[in-house]
Amino acid sequence: MTKQFLIPTKALRANCDPNLLGFDNTTEVDTSHVTIGQENAIKSLHFGADIHKKNYHIFAMSKQGLGERAIIENSLKKRKKEKGHCFDWCYINNYLNPQSPNYLKLPAGTANHFASAMEKLVKQLSNDISLQFTNRTIQAKLQDINYEADSKRRMVVAKINTTAEKKQITIRSQEDAFELMPFIHDKVLSEEEVNQLSHSQKLHLDRNIVILQKELTRQFDKIAEWADNQSKIMQTKSKKCAAKLLKSKLLAFRKKFSKNESIQRFLINTEKDMLANLHLFMTNESTQKSTGPTFAEEEVEPCIRYKVNVMVTQDSKQQPPIIFEPNPNYPNLVGRIEHISQLGALVTNFSLIRPGALHRANGGYLIIDMQTLLSHSYAWEGLKSALDxxxxxxxxxxxxxGFFSTTILTPKAIPLDIKVILLGDQHQYSELCNVDPEFKALFRVIIEFEDHIRRNTKHIKLYAKMIASFINDNQLLTFNKFAVATVIDYCSQLAGDAALLSLRLDSVWGLLQEAEHLAKQDNKKIVTAAHVKQALADQINRINSLKRKMNEEIERKFILIKTHGKAVAQINALTVLQYGDFEFGIPSRVSAMARRGDDKILDIEREVELGGAIHSKGVLILAGYLQWRYVIDRKFSLSASLVFEQSYGEVDGDSASMAELCALLSAISGIKLQQSIAVTGSINQHGECQVIGCVNEKIAGFFDVCKLQGFSGDQGVIIPKANAKQLMLNDEIITAVKAKKFHIYAVETIDAAMEILTGMIAGKRRQSGHFTPGSINDCIEKALIHFSTAGHRK
Incomplete structure (x- = not known):
């Protein structure tokens, strides 16, 4: 009776035929890049890239692991080169207002050359002008002025000393100073001798000393003024020569960049500033020590003052920049101003301005992960502000x-011409649309990435080519066709559907690299199917601890699961647990109780707030089914309860509703259910089975428990018929099915599930209005009639 529901062994898994691929190994495959399944996303991407209007930025919406960033980057790289969008950007000194540095916009690929040429020019000018101020002729003339000044001082001292001696005063030299001393009878008086003079004599000496001192000072000032004038004349001549040299050098330098107006304007302003600050180029110490006035010192040296701070340089022969910013905090996006410590204080200048991702991507594309962006304070607001x-x-x-800032620089804002591409998911998109009106105004192009494609011959061949392309591009070991076919089958497992191929490329690329690693450990030059299968097994083993612990608890009977015998109102439902990215199936006992009551099915999970909304909806549907199917001419009188035994976490989803209904029908009728058969499936109010998710994981979960408790030959699972096309079971399960140790049934109705679980016929309602005598439905209806007429309790 149940054989009609068995799924044939050949339908338990889709196997890729290696001969279908058209090659023996991946070295034979064309290595040109292939992208499949994302044609619509790529079309939307090109639309967003082509439309040069304000605020047409792009939001790429996908599930994690689809490799959307690589797809976007490769698609953008293939685009035809666009002209007129990419430039080099520099910051330069604003000579009139150093606190507000100017920017310099240059053709792509020219900034570094110009900055290097400017640096060489400044060094050459510093050297040549310094030599101009310190050459031998000038130094000799300055020394002559010093000698003549000394000679004049000696003559003045001699002349004044003759007059002083007549007044009993002499002039004595003390290093670089002169001192007037009392002098009587060719002898300089000591301080004690001076004190022995009469009061009138001391007054007379003091008066004469003051007069002579004033005259000496007056004469020395005249000599110093003369020396200063002579030095200024020499410095003026030298400055004129230096200015002539500077103009000559700059004229020749400007001719090299005569075609660039921005550079010409900068050099004109630079020349004016250099002429006004020639003293900055005097570096010789002897000049600073020379007699006479020296030029004022500046804190900023020529190499800094006239530096070209290259922020961004682009390759004129390449495509517009495609930049991915892995850490999009505020300064990494808009740039920052660095500081240096100087005499205990932090100082800065235009040469310490550093670029952000917006600068590097200017004229091209900036790719940012939305979740990472939102994790940084003000980064999202800063990005929106720049784009707007x-x-x-x-x-x-x-x-x-708006807080207090000590920054003394306010660089002029650089014009922004960019396409920003945000990588996010549907939830983030919905949230931003709801809470941030600026988001929809700025990001008007939406890209949706598919997470799977149909599995057919065309797509299998394209997928194989894409796999080979990744292997060759990343210089992995060669994969033979059997290994590639195994990877393609894994893509269906990843999709959870034999009719689909997953596009979660990150997982696929990871498998390829791990399989290659195993081949290298085996000292093999070619990766085989065995290496791929081992890599898959290793992936599961690395994160399988939770599943192993739960199976151990089942084996030790800490968690009560029976895979043998029969029981009333008790069934094994198939559930799925998620542990990070790893999903695995595990059976869970569902039990039911039924009695005469007030037409209510109690969902214990919901009552204790462990049941989710979808699960609660499924339970309510069971009540609708019972009222529709049974006792249609009588008042319905039933009170029942349902519970997942030993469930300590939230239960959600409706995939256990078929198992719950089977347990409830057993509780009502008293008919025993096979404990060796587990059930998964959703049910509607008409008793029809509906598709559920993770069917392969659920089957594998119950199979592992049966293996632990020992195969009896009658164990298996019941799944909705709609899920039969999705099966991608592992080799161990298929082998057990072939050996008739394990069975997989596909059903369309609750009646079929009950027939498998009880070994009885379901029964149909006859023209008389009653179900087939002795059938499952007959027993159920009679029990419900009994509930409505008596106080009998089951």
Missing amino acids: AEKITIAPLEEAL
């Missing part, structure tokens, strides 16, 4: 937030 203003303003975060 179409310029990059570099300001510290505290200043952007």
Whole structure:
């Protein structure tokens, strides 16, 4: 009776035929890049890239692990080169207002050359002008002025000393100073001798000393003024020569960049500033020590003052930049201003301005992960502000937030021409649309990535080519066709459907690399199917601890699961647990109780707040089914309860509703259910089985428990018929099915499930209005009639 529901062994798994691939190993495959299944996403991407309007940025929506970033980058790289969008950007000194540095916009690929040439020019000018101020002729003339000044001082001292001696005073030299001393009878008086003079004599000496001192000072000032004038004349001549040299050098330098107006304007302003600050180029120490006035010192040296701070340089022969920013915090996006410690204080200048991702991607594309972006304070607001203003303003975060800032630089904002591509998921998109009106205004192009494609011959061949392309591009060991076929089968397992191929490329690429690693450990030059299968087994073993622990508890009877015998109102439902990215199936006992009551089915999971909304909906559907199917001409009188035994976490989903209904029908009728058969499936109010998820994991979970408790030959699972096309079971299960140790049934109705579980016929309602005598449905209806007329309790 149940054989009609058995799924044939050949339908338990889809196997890729290696001969279908058209090659023996991956070295024979064309290595050009292939992308499959994302044609619509790529079309949307190109639309967003082609439309050069404000605020047409892109939000790429996908599930994790689809490799959407690689697909986007490869698609953008294939686009035809666009002209006129990419430039080099630099910051330069604003000579009139150093606190507000100017930017310099240059053709792509020219900034580094210009900055290097400018650095060489400044060094050459520093050397040549310094030599101009310190050459031998000038130094000799300066020394002559010093000698003549000394000679004049000696003559003045001699002349004044003659007059002083007549007044009993002499002039004595003390290093670089002169001292007037009392002098009587060719002898300089000591301080004690001076004190012995009469009061009138001392007054007379003091008066004469003051007069002579004033005259000496007056004469020395005249000599110093003369020396200063002579030095200034020499410095003026030298400055004129240096200015002539500077103009000559700059004229020749400007001719090299005559075609660039921005550079010409900068060099004109630079020349004016250099002429006004020639003293900055005087580096020789002897000049600083020379007699006479020296030029004022500046804190900023020429190499800094006239530096070209290259922020971004692009390759003029390459495509527009495609930048992925892995850490999109505020300064990494908009740039930052660095500081250096100087005499205990933090100082800065235009040469310490550093670029952000917006600068590096200017003229091209910037890719950012939305979740990472939102995790950084103000980064999202900073990005929106830059996109809306179409310029990059570099300001510290505290200043952007309106707090006090000590920054003394406010660089002029650089114009922004960019396409920003955010990588996110559907939930993030919905949330941003609801809470941030600016989001929809800025990101008007939406890309949706598919997570799977249909499994057919065409797609299998394209998928194999894509696998070979990844292997060759990443210089992995060669994979033979059997290994590639195994990977393709894994893609169906990953999709959870034999009719589909998963596009979760991150997982596929990881499997390829792990299989290659195993081949290298075996000292093999070619990766085989065995290496791929071993890599898959190793992946599961590395994260399988929770499943192993739960199976151990079942084996030790800490968790009560029976895979033998029969029982009333008790059944094994198939559930799925998720542990990170790993999903695994595990059986869970569902029990039911039924009695005469007030037309209510008690969902114990919901009552203790462990049941989710979908699960509760499924339980309510059971009540609808009972009222529709049975006792249609009488008042329904039933009170029942359902519970997942030993369930300590939230239960959600409706995939256990068929198992719950089977347990409930058993509780009502008293008919025993096979404990060797587990059930999964959703049910509607008409008793029809509906498709559920993770069917392969659920079957494998119950199979493992049966293996632990020992095969009896009658064990198996019941699944909805709609899920039969999705089966991608492992080799061990298929082998057990072939040996008739394990069975997989596909049903369309609850009646079919009950027939398998009880060994009885379900029964149909006859023209008389009654079900087939002795059938399952007959027993159920009679019990419900009894509930409505008596106080009998089951």
